Amino acid sequence: MRTPVYLVDESLIKENMRILRYVKDRTGCKVLHALKAYASFATFPMMARYLDGVCASGVHEARLGREEFKKEVHTFGAAYKDSEIRSILKYSDIIIFNSFYQLEKYHAMARKKGLQVGLRINPGYTEVSIEKYNPCAPFSRLGIIHEIFREGFSKHKNKIDGLHFHAMCEQNSDVLERILKSFERLYGLYIRGLKWVNFGGGHHITRDDYDIERLIRLIIKFKKKHRVEVYLEPGEASVLNAGVLISSVLDIVRNNAQIAIMDASAEAHMPDVLLMPYRPHIMKSGQPGDKRYTYRIGGPSCLAGDIMGDYSFDRPLRRGDKLVFTDMALYSIVKSTTFNGTNLPDITLVRESGELHQVKTFGYRDYRNRQS
Template sequence: MDTPYFLIDEAKLAENAKILRDVALRAGCKILLAQKAYSVWQTYPLLQDSLAGTAASGLFEARLGREEFGKEVHVFSPAYRTEDVAALVKYADHIVFNTPAQAEKFAPMCRAAGVSVGLRVNPECSTQAGHAIYDPCAPFSRLGTTSDNFREDILPLLDGLHFHTLCEQNADALETTVAAFLEKFGKYAKKMRWLNLGGGHHITRADYDRARLARIVKDLRKETGAEIYLEPGEAVVLDAGTLHARVLETMKNGMNIAILDVSAACHMPDVLEMPYRPPLRGSGAAGEKAYTYRLGGPTCLAGDIIGDYSFDAPLRIGDELVFEDMALYTMVKTNTFNGMPLPSICLQKKDGKTVLLRKFRYEDFKERL
């Protein structure tokens, strides 16, 4: 297979799906796939039996969820255009609004189409340190209605409340958040048909406390009488994909440098946005093994750096490097800056065979513009 390419691991996807199905059964909740993290619709059949449906960030994801996944379609966006809501009601089961004014404006359209209406609230409870860009409870956040801005007069329009505050977190952070949510919005939650606890639950991670999650969900259901939804993205595809790259060139400038045929800026932008250093198969931390290299992409961006890694032997032109945990927030975020080709998307089947799902061409680059 020509690099660069993403390789999705069918067996791992199935394993994650099974964990999520078991958790949903144990907790008595519904779990959706947040398509913003992963939208490789060709693999949706592997998830369909285990999950209750999909969560979308707007019209295109909602349509993809309806057409390719089926089951339930839930949508949240910080603000909607009227024409988008008019189209969305054809695809969505739940539409969540960010402000009372948007809920008030669009509830009649939703009602007429039989779509359930929700409001995203902001419990103002930050449980994560370090990633302010991923903290919807940071000061001056535009994500969710705070208790000060809640309007009781729109309660008759609402079927549900939604919050999303977590990022790669364990059940202890959820427990803290649910307590803050109940303190601020508990009296409203009891009037709702459903509550959506957003994403950021790292449920499929080995150290995730699934028993605690089940208890939190059960208690919340008991206290409010509402149906509970979770909409993780990462947890569905955690460790379920790799990005395969090749060394194009090596050079020195105060240290060893290798230029790869993948780019942080184009193919794994979270490496720069978050930022983080992606795991690389067979490598060590800088200085840990004999030969340390700074790995970078072939774009013009000086900061297109994936990270510093060490190896047992010097890197050679043509060596293949495999970045791990690359199914989440990659293929949905790739771009063609500098005219960079997009990596192909492949599926490693359970029987070991590799299937090409998508190869990108010059026309894909040209037709975007």
């Protein structure tokens, strides 16, 4: 197997799917996969057996969802373009608007195409600590705040089928419980007569310590109280711990420390490592100094900060060794770039049979065709 390569395990995704279907079966809610986190459609036929559809953020994701997942497509965009709205409506079942202006502008067109229409609101509460990942941070552009919603709802209520909020990031169901209290306090009066409420994403449902039973109680209680359909939009939870990025050591240099240069790049192949930032786990490694041999692990690009982090190992690294970065199915394949001309990693599936299936390879044409 050549490197770098994203290795995605279909059996592990299936385990996540079973957990999500358990929530569906217990509550009667609908679960959509968020394409922004993972869009490798080779696994969609299997995932579609468990979930109700996908949520998209624009025309290309909506089309991919319609053509490859082949079930419900819900699309939310911070703002839609005139040149794309017809295609978005073509591929979507529900469209969610981010302002009363865009609702008014495109509502009739959506209804003519037979779509349901929703509004994204700001629920007025969040516990996301990293501001760039906080959809309800001060001055957030995402979701209508209560003051504006209260002024505009009566004029537009006959145009609206449902409400959508998103206020979580990698969080447990106790956080959702507190968000729902704020949401119901601010927007509970407006739910009557609606068809659905979408609880958005950020639910880490397939994480080992996630309180699934609390989530189930919250959904059942909400549905019974308000008599609406409930949607969830997990992205990470669909593929959590179901993929790795395998990379080879190209060289080892020294500058006050041992530095291993890999054929995978933090900047190009796992950008959240630098954006969030966070230190990805490498199999059989420890924190610096925990094990006998410590190395700084970096990428091949010319960016000085193309660094994954500092790690220790039981034995010295050698040129040609392979390192395995864990939990790389989510927000890595979809965000990878060809910065610096760096080649994109291959994508390979581990089928349920254990067979390796190379889904995609990349080369010069992929780099060239993006430039001109």
